[in-house]
Amino acid sequence: MLELHTPIGILAWARAGDDVEARHLAMFGKGFRRIGAYVKLAQVGACSCLAAAPPTALQGANVGVFMGTGLGNTEAAVPLGEGILHAERPWCSPMAFAGSVGNAAAFYVARSCDLAGANVTVSQEELSFEAALLEAVLALRDGLVDLALVGGIDVLDPSREAEHLARLDAVGLAGKSAAGSGWVLLGGALRHPDPAVRLDEVWIGQAGMPDLLAGVPAGATILPGWRMAAGPALGAERPVAPVETRLMSTAAALRIVEVLDGTEQIGTGTFSHVHRTASGLAARLTITRIGA
Amino acid sequence: MSAPLVITGWGAVSALGLTTAEAVAALRVGQRGLVPATRSAHLMPVNGERPFGGEAPLDGDLAERPRRMVSLAVEEALAASGPASGVTGVFVGTTGGFFVDADIGLYHERKHNPAAAPWFGRRGVGEVAAVVARQIGATGPVVTFSMACTSSAAAIAAAATHLRGGTCDRAVVVGFDLLANMTVYGFRSLLLCDPNPCRPFDVARAGLQLGEGCGVLVVERERPGQTSGAFHLLGSANRIDVSNLTGSATDGSTVEAVIRGALAHSRVSPEQVVSVKAHGTGTVDNDLAEGRGIARTFGKSPPPFASLKGAIGHTLGAAGAIEAVLWLGCLRAGFVPASIGFGVADPDIGITPLTAAIPAPRGVHVFNSFGFGGSCVAFAVRDA
Numbered sequence: 001m002l003e004l005h006t007p008i009g010i011l012a013w014a015r016a017g018d019d020v021e022a023r024h025l026a027m028f029g030k031g032f033r034r035i036g037a038y039v040k041l042a043q044v045g046a047c048s049c050l051a052a053a054p055p056t057a058l059q060g061a062n063v064g065v066f067m068g069t070g071l072g073n074t075e076a077a078v079p080l081g082e083g084i085l086h087a088e089r090p091w092c093s094p095m096a097f098a099g100s101v102g103n104a105a106a107f108y109v110a111r112s113c114d115l116a117g118a119n120v121t122v123s124q125e126e127l128s129f130e131a132a133l134l135e136a137v138l139a140l141r142d143g144l145v146d147l148a149l150v151g152g153i154d155v156l157d158p159s160r161e162a163e164h165l166a167r168l169d170a171v172g173l174a175g176k177s178a179a180g181s182g183w184v185l186l187g188g189a190l191r192h193p194d195p196a197v198r199l200d201e202v203w204i205g206q207a208g209m210p211d212l213l214a215g216v217p218a219g220a221t222i223l224p225g226w227r228m229a230a231g232p233a234l235g236a237e238r239p240v241a242p243v244e245t246r247l248m249s250t251a252a253a254l255r256i257v258e259v260l261d262g263t264e265q266i267g268t269g270t271f272s273h274v275h276r277t278a279s280g281l282a283a284r285l286t287i288t289r290i291g292a
Numbered sequence: 293m294s295a296p297l298v299i300t301g302w303g304a305v306s307a308l309g310l311t312t313a314e315a316v317a318a319l320r321v322g323q324r325g326l327v328p329a330t331r332s333a334h335l336m337p338v339n340g341e342r343p344f345g346g347e348a349p350l351d352g353d354l355a356e357r358p359r360r361m362v363s364l365a366v367e368e369a370l371a372a373s374g375p376a377s378g379v380t381g382v383f384v385g386t387t388g389g390f391f392v393d394a395d396i397g398l399y400h401e402r403k404h405n406p407a408a409a410p411w412f413g414r415r416g417v418g419e420v421a422a423v424v425a426r427q428i429g430a431t432g433p434v435v436t437f438s439m440a441c442t443s444s445a446a447a448i449a450a451a452a453t454h455l456r457g458g459t460c461d462r463a464v465v466v467g468f469d470l471l472a473n474m475t476v477y478g479f480r481s482l483l484l485c486d487p488n489p490c491r492p493f494d495v496a497r498a499g500l501q502l503g504e505g506c507g508v509l510v511v512e513r514e515r516p517g518q519t520s521g522a523f524h525l526l527g528s529a530n531r532i533d534v535s536n537l538t539g540s541a542t543d544g545s546t547v548e549a550v551i552r553g554a555l556a557h558s559r560v561s562p563e564q565v566v567s568v569k570a571h572g573t574g575t576v577d578n579d580l581a582e583g584r585g586i587a588r589t590f591g592k593s594p595p596p597f598a599s600l601k602g603a604i605g606h607t608l609g610a611a612g613a614i615e616a617v618l619w620l621g622c623l624r625a626g627f628v629p630a631s632i633g634f635g636v637a638d639p640d641i642g643i644t645p646l647t648a649a650i651p652a653p654r655g656v657h658v659f660n661s662f663g664f665g666g667s668c669v670a671f672a673v674r675d676a
Contacts (some may be wrong), residue, residue, distance in 0.1 A: 048659065065532065071416050073436065081474045085399060090477045098538050099480030100389065102417070102438030103665030110666065112533040116528035119667050120446060124418025124439035131435045138453040144530065167416050204459070205379070206431040279433055280421060 009195025064118030068132035070249020152253025225275025253290030296518025303368025380460025389417030390514020441663030445612025467613025490574030503605020507614030529553025547585020583641030602633030
């Protein structure tokens with residue numbers, strides 16, 4: 001368990017969703033050609049997050065990008081693979097191939113925000129945002145970056161929802177797939193001693209429900225991830241928000257930002273996002289809004 | 293830093309063999325193994341010719357080979373490392389994971405039923421980590437990094453931060469990538485493949501050869517009384533170079549920054565470095581950027597450096613782990629391997645890699661990895 005004895009501040013947050021095309025055009029004009037919705041979601045969310053940060057926080061800071069994605073840039077990779085395997089002669093567009101790599105979105109974020117710190121991209125079916133957040137916290141503690149821009153991004157081609165669900169081991173949950181990106185900017189206590197929002201804990205490991213819930217602070221509101229079942233399993237002694245309805249690997253990123261920006265009202269103070277996969281790998285992260 | 297981190301075990305399956313020992317024996321005599329590690333019968337032919345030939349070390353059922361390759365490397369590493377203690381985390385670096393399953397499926401579908409609707413893979417890249425976690429009973433964090441050709445180098449660096457941060461007591465790091473049609477023809481579309489054996493840092497270098505394989509390292513916090521003879525994993529650095537999606541700045545500035553960053557994080561100086569495992573793809577710009585970066589860091593007489601890609605090909609996301617395993621294996625066997633394929637110095641680079649194996653010096657060893665997406669990762673290891 002990673003208990004953050006030296007708290008980490010959440011200095012800013014932002015998200016991007018259905019409005020991404022208009023916002024991207026407003027932010028970047030036509031400066032980025034040949035990029036799709038996946039990269040645009042990353043750019044708009046990340047750059048909006050940085051724009052919301054206290055200007056002094058960014059001065060001279062080594063900012064790393066830590067990005068989580070459940071299925072990656074499928075809108076680029078799927079047509080690429082099919083184009084190669086279903087063509088008479090296997091070939092593809094060079095730029096389409098280069099742009100399909102897992103870390104390309106972080107590259108475009110860094111380029112559009114003028115960042116030169118770490119590029120860490122976590123890609124796994126579940127807990128990818130939670131894992132990216134953990135990597136960011138560890139990098140901050142280890143002195144590898146001064147600030148960590150942490151995001152979760154997933155895109156969806158509705159015509160391929162069945163494949164998405166199969167890859168998430170979630171067949172039977174059709175109609176709930178979603179897309180979007182959520183970002184937070186993390187800073188260590190040395191540079192930012194009095195944050196308005198504090199990340200208290202982030203933990204990933206094998207755990208049963210009792211152990212997963214045992215670490216939730218008294219009085220904290222539980223935000224259950226999409227695979228969690230409502231009801232007795234989550235306990236009766238703590239306030240529990242509704243189970244996440246969007247079937248999206250990185251839904252936690254969006255939801256945490258929605259709580260922080262007030263879109264989702266769950267009361268004041270501390271909240272803990274919890275999620276547990278079918279294989280028993282679990283994550284818990286706890287956030288406190290100071291003075292809320 | 294807190295307790296030193298010890299690399300207690302490693303294993304590798306590569307074009308040079310099914311174990312680290314086989315590969316080290318080949319590297320000692322400068323042998324090339326530029327064939328796939330498996331018989332990649334799913335790779336599509338062009339003009340009747342398949343993109344790879346030769347005798348591959350790992351044979352057997354096509355669909356089983358990816359998992360068998362990972363399992364073999366994990367077993368070798370764990371056998372060398374010894375019994376586990378405490379919480380184990382799994383850190384995987386890969387670009388495609390078991391996507392090759394889909395590649396094989398698509399190939400057969402196209403061959404037998406071209407009109408059928410295509411499909412795109414049963415699971416995502418995280419499946420490799422899930423399989424390894426089940427294989428070894430891991431109870432700690434399970435994380436997959438997909439950062440192009442730096443994927444498993446980033447996984448090694450991340451494992452160190454996890455161990456220092458206390459999320460696990462032992463880290464099993466896996467680098468894995470298998471040849472798939474998408475990567476083979478993607479790299480060909482970029483005109484980055486040399487039809488001849490690759491020549492990293494050579495003036496006539498003309499591109500890379502793709503490879504495949506799996507490399508595994510076991511890293512732990514040093515315990516009192518632990519057997520010596522291992523290596524300490526030191527610090528690392530990770531930088532984004534936004535100059536180009538497919539390569540670092542050719543003036544070597546980002547390469548210098550990431551090497552110096554790793555040394556600073558390791559609290560060692562460039563003068564303490566006794567060898568550099570170069571990324572050395574054999575492409576014109578990569579080797580120019582890296583060679584210049586090494587020269588900017590260490591001067592015109594740098595520590596001995598070499599690329600292993602002339603021997604095993606470019607194993608993409610697996611390269612960081614496989615090459616670390618083979619480099620450490622060579623050091624333990626008493627030598628630094630030659631940069632196979634190099635012949636004539638490039639005056640634009642100004643420094644030359646090893647042309648023959650030399651006795652292994654003791655000190656700090658630097659490991660470079662660069663990739664698409666502007667990713668640049670370096671880490672350092674010291675003889676224990």
